[in-house]
Amino acid sequence: MKKNMKKKTKKLKPSPPKTSPLNLSLYSLGCTKNLVDSEILLGDLLASGHFVLSHPNDAHILIVNTCGFIQNAKEESLHTLRQAAKLKKQGPCHTLIAIGCLAQRQPKELQQLVPEIDYVLPLQHYQQLPAILENVAAKRIPVRTKQSVYPEIARFRLTPRHYAYLRISEGCNHTCSFCVIPKIRGKHRSKPIEYLLQEAQELVHDGAKELNLIADDSTYYGTDLYGKPSLPTLLEQLNSLPNLHWIRIFYAYPNTVNDELIQAISSLERVVPYLDMPIQHISDPVLKAMKRGTSQRIRDTIQKLKNRIPQLALRTTVIVGFPGETEQHFQELLRFIQETQFQHLGIFAYSPEKGAPSQHYPNQIPEEVRQERCQILAEVQKNIVQKINSKKIGQTLTAMIDDQPSPGLYTARSPENGPEIDNLIYFRSPLPHQIGDFIHLKITNLVDDYDMEAQPILEKSLRSAL
Numbered sequence: 001m002k003k004n005m006k007k008k009t010k011k012l013k014p015s016p017p018k019t020s021p022l023n024l025s026l027y028s029l030g031c032t033k034n035l036v037d038s039e040i041l042l043g044d045l046l047a048s049g050h051f052v053l054s055h056p057n058d059a060h061i062l063i064v065n066t067c068g069f070i071q072n073a074k075e076e077s078l079h080t081l082r083q084a085a086k087l088k089k090q091g092p093c094h095t096l097i098a099i100g101c102l103a104q105r106q107p108k109e110l111q112q113l114v115p116e117i118d119y120v121l122p123l124q125h126y127q128q129l130p131a132i133l134e135n136v137a138a139k140r141i142p143v144r145t146k147q148s149v150y151p152e153i154a155r156f157r158l159t160p161r162h163y164a165y166l167r168i169s170e171g172c173n174h175t176c177s178f179c180v181i182p183k184i185r186g187k188h189r190s191k192p193i194e195y196l197l198q199e200a201q202e203l204v205h206d207g208a209k210e211l212n213l214i215a216d217d218s219t220y221y222g223t224d225l226y227g228k229p230s231l232p233t234l235l236e237q238l239n240s241l242p243n244l245h246w247i248r249i250f251y252a253y254p255n256t257v258n259d260e261l262i263q264a265i266s267s268l269e270r271v272v273p274y275l276d277m278p279i280q281h282i283s284d285p286v287l288k289a290m291k292r293g294t295s296q297r298i299r300d301t302i303q304k305l306k307n308r309i310p311q312l313a314l315r316t317t318v319i320v321g322f323p324g325e326t327e328q329h330f331q332e333l334l335r336f337i338q339e340t341q342f343q344h345l346g347i348f349a350y351s352p353e354k355g356a357p358s359q360h361y362p363n364q365i366p367e368e369v370r371q372e373r374c375q376i377l378a379e380v381q382k383n384i385v386q387k388i389n390s391k392k393i394g395q396t397l398t399a400m401i402d403d404q405p406s407p408g409l410y411t412a413r414s415p416e417n418g419p420e421i422d423n424l425i426y427f428r429s430p431l432p433h434q435i436g437d438f439i440h441l442k443i444t445n446l447v448d449d450y451d452m453e454a455q456p457i458l459e460k461s462l463r464s465a466l
């Protein structure tokens, strides 16, 4: 994901930098957690008196927030760094900085592959960047310090105003054999509830009507601070924030989705009936090799969720072609996906990651088989979504207006669709709607495999009513 800066500067009262202000531009790649890091960093840099440019060509400093999660993401990060290196040779840019997961994992390799990089900054050193910019002439790579959490306020938002991501914790205590996140981001550290309320209030004050809660493992939230999983308590407190309309949970770990959380999702009116809960697989031998619990546990959790919240939109993620995945295991996964009818499904072909135990597992699956299984599953999911969406034709729903791609044409999302990754509803209206307004829509048609078309049935903003 590459975000373009939409505005040249943010209306902050910056403190003047000790040196002349610098023009900066940032490429944000990878997941929403990286996006939040980018927003915090840009907020800090603006507050230090520097300028953020929408176009990298004129920037003195180019920052690439890299992603190192899977092979494709690494390649995209390297490609972006090389593009930035080209600009450094041609334009006013004199300093290229790599930050983010890949910078954390492979700092030396990055500098070897892209020698134009001046600084490689690990995650926990973001706060030092304004200070580093004061002294851009001194080339150095900072050393590790103890990881900590802090309130992530005064962010330079890269998302549209009407929704934002709220990162509730950092790191992960699980040991999934394919994943290097615990090595990159460290052990789980929850942010205290009071920090999160402060951040949420700031985001809402800045126009966010929807907060998307993210973490590496959101259902572990609070266990380290309060002695028990405390996501339900956090949800309760967020639920009472004025002017916040939708709260959405991402990255739930199936084994720790408990009754209290299900009760919170079903009873708190601002928590949307949506849950992102990556399962990764369903076949026991594969789950065991992944170190991710049992099939029965996942099945029980899903059953409970469906019984207690019938309207719940479930999103999950699966990995196909994990080492040792036989045709039989894959067929079991296919059957499960067909039975469960997830509203949203992310499908990844397994990619062996340097530093992850599964990299050395025997019975690695050939790349073409992994890709083929990916395509088969994608085809199955396409049919499921079409079936789910077809049933919605003729129904009315309340949606949040997300964008206006062209005059008179809008896109919107219902509560069962998360921003940027899920399905959209297109509608036409001659009225000048505001992005972020709520509107009643009647679904009329399917646009393609995933998106739908609708007619507005109330040509009036519902903002005040909601």
Ligand code: SF4
Residues within 6 Å of the ligand: 172, 173, 174, 175, 176, 179, 180, 181, 182, 216, 217, 253
């Ligand atoms: S729970 Fe998620 S972040 Fe944690 S180790 Fe497993 S895959 Fe990685």
